[in-house]
Amino acid sequence: MSEQKTVHFIIERQDGPDSKPYTEEFLVPYRPALNVVAALMEIQKKPVTKDGKKTTPVVWECNCLEKVCGACMMVINGKARQACATLVDQIPQPIRLAPARTFPVIRDLQIDRSVMFESLKRIRGWIDVDGSWEVNTAPIQNPYTAATAYEIAHCMTCGCCLEACPNVGPQSDFIGPAPTVQAYLFNLNPLGSFNKDKRLNALMEKGGITSCGNSQNCVQVCPKNIKLTTYLAQLNRDVNKQALKNIFNK
Amino acid sequence: MFHVTFYIRRLHSICGIVPMGLFLLEHVLTNAEAMGGPAAFNEAIARIALIPHNIMLVIEIFGLAIPFLFHMIYGLYIALQANNNPAQYGYTRNWQFALQRWTAIFLFVFLIIHVVDLRIFTKGGGTPISYALLDEMFNNMGWFVLYLLGMLAAIFHFCNGMTTLCMTWGIAKGPRAQSVVGKLMMLVCAVLCIVTIAFMASYKMH
Ligand code: SF4
Ligand code: SF4
Numbered sequence: 001m002s003e004q005k006t007v008h009f010i011i012e013r014q015d016g017p018d019s020k021p022y023t024e025e026f027l028v029p030y031r032p033a034l035n036v037v038a039a040l041m042e043i044q045k046k047p048v049t050k051d052g053k054k055t056t057p058v059v060w061e062c063n064c065l066e067k068v069c070g071a072c073m074m075v076i077n078g079k080a081r082q083a084c085a086t087l088v089d090q091i092p093q094p095i096r097l098a099p100a101r102t103f104p105v106i107r108d109l110q111i112d113r114s115v116m117f118e119s120l121k122r123i124r125g126w127i128d129v130d131g132s133w134e135v136n137t138a139p140i141q142n143p144y145t146a147a148t149a150y151e152i153a154h155c156m157t158c159g160c161c162l163e164a165c166p167n168v169g170p171q172s173d174f175i176g177p178a179p180t181v182q183a184y185l186f187n188l189n190p191l192g193s194f195n196k197d198k199r200l201n202a203l204m205e206k207g208g209i210t211s212c213g214n215s216q217n218c219v220q221v222c223p224k225n226i227k228l229t230t231y232l233a234q235l236n237r238d239v240n241k242q243a244l245k246n247i248f249n250k
Numbered sequence: 251m252f253h254v255t256f257y258i259r260r261l262h263s264i265c266g267i268v269p270m271g272l273f274l275l276e277h278v279l280t281n282a283e284a285m286g287g288p289a290a291f292n293e294a295i296a297r298i299a300l301i302p303h304n305i306m307l308v309i310e311i312f313g314l315a316i317p318f319l320f321h322m323i324y325g326l327y328i329a330l331q332a333n334n335n336p337a338q339y340g341y342t343r344n345w346q347f348a349l350q351r352w353t354a355i356f357l358f359v360f361l362i363i364h365v366v367d368l369r370i371f372t373k374g375g376g377t378p379i380s381y382a383l384l385d386e387m388f389n390n391m392g393w394f395v396l397y398l399l400g401m402l403a404a405i406f407h408f409c410n411g412m413t414t415l416c417m418t419w420g421i422a423k424g425p426r427a428q429s430v431v432g433k434l435m436m437l438v439c440a441v442l443c444i445v446t447i448a449f450m451a452s453y454k455m456h
């Protein structure tokens with residue numbers, strides 16, 4: 001009988017939000033097209049370390065398994081990625097998994113990304129449809145910017161870009177590239193543009209777009225290939241214009 | 251709602267070119283005269299000394315000292331907000347981002363030493379700056395290396411700062427425009443570094 005091929009994982013674990021991290025190593029049976037989430041499922045079924053010690057199953061989050069929900073973001077071999085879309089065949093072994101520590105860790109690889117939701121609220125990441133006005137059929141999208149809007153709408157709030165951004169973290173109050181760029185999406189929308197000034201003013205606040213230091217890691221790691229730095233530059237243009245309006249229009 | 255951070259950041263960005271970038275270019279050009287020997291260098295200094303003393307003092311305080319201190323102190327605060335990670339994400343721009351902050355911290359110390367020593371103690375104490383004075387100072391390898399590194403760090407910080415300034419002000423938006431600006435500024439950086447190494451080496455070559 002030929003020997004079963006295995007995949008070697010080194011996982012940074014943590015029992016609770018305030019517990020000390022430790023590492024454990026696992027060997028997972030290899031199969032073609034194995035991805036990191038599927039490997040974690042194997043560990044869940046048989047939580048035994050490389051040295052044969054029984055342990056608790058590793059905790060992580062996932063949902064769609066097709067790179068659209070964003071839930072499975074973690075640091076794989078040093079870089080923020082979606083675990084469901086990372087094939088073990090495509091990366092060197094041993095495979096090192098760690099939680100994205102830009103966010104608070106809940107347990108093992110599971111993190112709390114709710115700060116991004118708070119940031120989306122801060123930049124007014126929605127379109128106001130309710131009001132004292134008449135609601136008609138929706139206006140058409142500008143066909144010339146629709147492709148851009150569609151691209152930015154792909155954002156799944158995974159947080160890869162925040163994890164890679166050197167200016168996001170406990171040392172800074174930067175809301176990060178994803179929520180910042182979402183402001184541009186809603187500003188592009190014909191109805192959303194009514195509140196453009198409010199969104200730009202929100203971006204000019206502390207921790208807004210001025211905290212970006214142009215390292216451009218975000219655009220490199222975004223799994224949805226959103227041209228984040230291009231839209232950050234566009235928003236920089238827009239906030240500069242907004243500043244002139246703020247100064248000279250009243 | 252006054253967006254204090256926004257205006258301070260933008261002011262910090264402008265200070266980097268006017269006056270700091272211009273003053274750096276003036277330094278490179280004036281010091282490059284050292285390659286023509288003591289007479290040429292002393293002549294270049296004499297030209298600057300033509301500006302009347304009290305006007306010069308006003309320029310030095312309001313045009314240089316205040317903007318420099320503002321850019322340095324606020325810049326240090328910005329640098330401390332970064333968790334540099336080029337070892338993890340080794341992209342060119344990320345290395346430049348980290349270098350921008352490392353040079354910032356080095357230049358903070360270097361500029362204080364440089365200004366306190368040469369402007370306040372030496373020149374302020376009545377000894378005019380001259381080729382002979384610098385030549386003697388650079389005889390000491392420690393000073394020589396410190397000044398060489400200080401100049402190179404300042405040149406990189408300025409050139410890379412120009413690249414990011416074009417992004418921060420939304421001048422270069424798309425990837426092509428940003429990469430052209432980035433390469434152009436690194437070319438300027440290389441030229442200025444070569445000039446600096448040449449005039450610094452000229453002190454050691456006679
Ligand atoms: S370009 Fe700005 S937002 Fe993107 S990673 Fe760098 S600092 Fe963060
Ligand atoms: S912009 Fe890209 S990397 Fe950032 S949260 Fe959205 S999908 Fe993820």
Ligand code: FES
Nearest residue numbers: 063065069070084
């Ligand atoms: S599980 Fe949804 S993106 Fe990976």
